Amino acid sequence: MDERYVFKILMLxxxxxxxxxxxxxxxxxxxxxxxxxxxxxxxxxxxxxxxGHKVKLQIWDTAGEERYRSMMSSYYRHVQGIILVFDTTRRRSYQNVDYWLKEIDKHAATNVRILLVGNKCDAFQGRQVCQQSAAIYAESLGVTYVEASAVTGANVERLFANLAVSIFDTHVERNRPGTVFPAEDKNAVTLKQGTGIRDFCC
Incomplete structure (x- = not known):
């Protein structure tokens, strides 16, 4: 299969x-x-x-420090997906999600797909953000919420797969009239590396 699609994803x-x-x-x-x-x-x-389509994910990792934020606006151009990350052990980073959402609203396209991610869900004793509260907040925004752990790998494959399929559905299938996928195949995704999609760990 030829590589036909390139999705630009921004991590904030x-x-x-x-x-x-x-x-x-x-x-x-x-x-x-x-x-x-x-x-x-x-x-x-x-x-x-x-x-059945090859999709290249071009993922841009951005600096979160305030001194770099003024230069970030140009990187929102032509972005199809955004992974907005906070630390479940740092409530302040969760509260600052509102700031990042305002930046997204200001600079990104209106149909950009957003995934809210609570990282470090393996750190049970240090948790400062309730999973249920974050999930309810994400639902109010109309975005998907996933908790993950870079340490254990829990849900990392899942979050990127989730966003990739969402982008594909929004930017490819909905813009291609007459295209119909069987129900069982529409959201099928095969990741070329790793051990597959994991369940929530928290």
Whole structure:
């Protein structure tokens, strides 16, 4: 199969919430545990297969520190999907989701697909954000909420698969009149690396 589609995905959220670690786990299936703040932006690519089509995911990892935020507006251009990450052990990063949503509303296309991700769900004792509250909040926004752990790999495959399928459905299938997929195949996704989609860990 020829590679026909390229989806640009932006990862947003405060500094230190684990955006880089989630991306590293998804692309390389590894976790180093060494924290290094992203300077500006970085990008990685992984190809997935959705409903029989090869799709290249071009994922941009952005710096969450305030001093870099003024340069971020240009990276919202032509973005089809956004992964908005907060740290379940840092309530402040969850409260700042409102700030990032305002930035998305200001700079991104109206039909961009957004996935809210609570990272570090393996850190049970340090949790400061209730899963149910975050899920209710996401539902009020009309976005999907997933909890994940870059440390254990829990739900990392799932969150990227979820967003990729959502983008495919929104930007490809809905813009191709007459295309009909069998019910069992419409959201089929095969990821080329890793161990598959995991259940929620929290």
């Amino acid at each position: 959220g405060d500094a230190g919430v684990g955006k880089t670690c989630l991306l590293q786990r998804f692309v390389e299936n590894r976790f180093t545990g060494n924290y290094k703040c992203t300077v500006g932006v970085d990008s990685k690519i992984r190809t997935v297969e959705i409903s």
